[in-house]
Amino acid sequence: MSEKDSEKTAKNGEFSEESLREIAVEIVKRRLALKIHWTAYLIVNIGLFIINITVDDSYMWVWWPITGWGIAVLTHSFNYVSYRRGLFNSARTTLLWYHIFFAILISAFLHFIDNFTGSTTSHWWYWPVIPILLSAIVNIITYYVFKPKKNEDTRKSYIDRKVDREMKKLGI
CATH class of the missing domain: 1.20.58 (Methane Monooxygenase Hydroxylase; Chain G, domain 1)
Structure with missing residues (x-):
């Protein structure tokens, strides 16, 4: 813990209001980024799915971007939840x-x-x-x-x- 961090905590080991506010700001930013990521993932992949079934449904290539990007969005979700819960x-x-x-x-x-x-x-x-x-x-x-x-x-x-x-x- 740096000197700056230790100054932000009270002597009894609890976080000061300022440091709790910084944590809350970080959580809000991470939640917003995650919502944007999930929204983009869903919109783009629904579009790709529609393209796949309307153009040529003999090969469902859409599953590759869905799963590849799905790994990234699940990782992002895991990162947010673990930070939010303080794991x-x-x-x-x-x-x-x-x-x-x-x-x-x-x-x-x-x-x-x-x-x-x-x-x-x-x-x-x-x-x-x-x-x-x-x-x-x-x-x-x-x-x-x-x-x-x-x-x-x-x-x-x-x-x-x-x-x-x-x-x-x-x-x-």
Whole structure:
């Protein structure tokens, strides 16, 4: 926390009115940007869908921009909701949740591609999804192994926290 941030918080750890106002302004801006993004997504994709079915409905190419842009708009939504709810209190937590979010999203997208391209005999999407999901599981495990305990400084690295504990044992 910078000096400017610490000046904005009261001594009892609560946020000052000024800092709460800044957070509220940021939430309003993010909500407006998200509404604009969703509106553009819906209008453009409805238009593309109409073009696709009126010009040539033998191949539904419209699903590619819908899913590709859908990944972006879902990511934007996840970012807004996580900020709004205050889910992330550290960079480590943020990275963990984004890793999980993208692992699920990419896995679903690969499954969609496999089904949309008409692969009925070989479901190739399993092969990239298995390591993606395994890496997310490993990330979750390492997060909880290296996560600071309740009374430890969250700004210190895992090694620094271990050294501090060892020094306490030594009486230093």
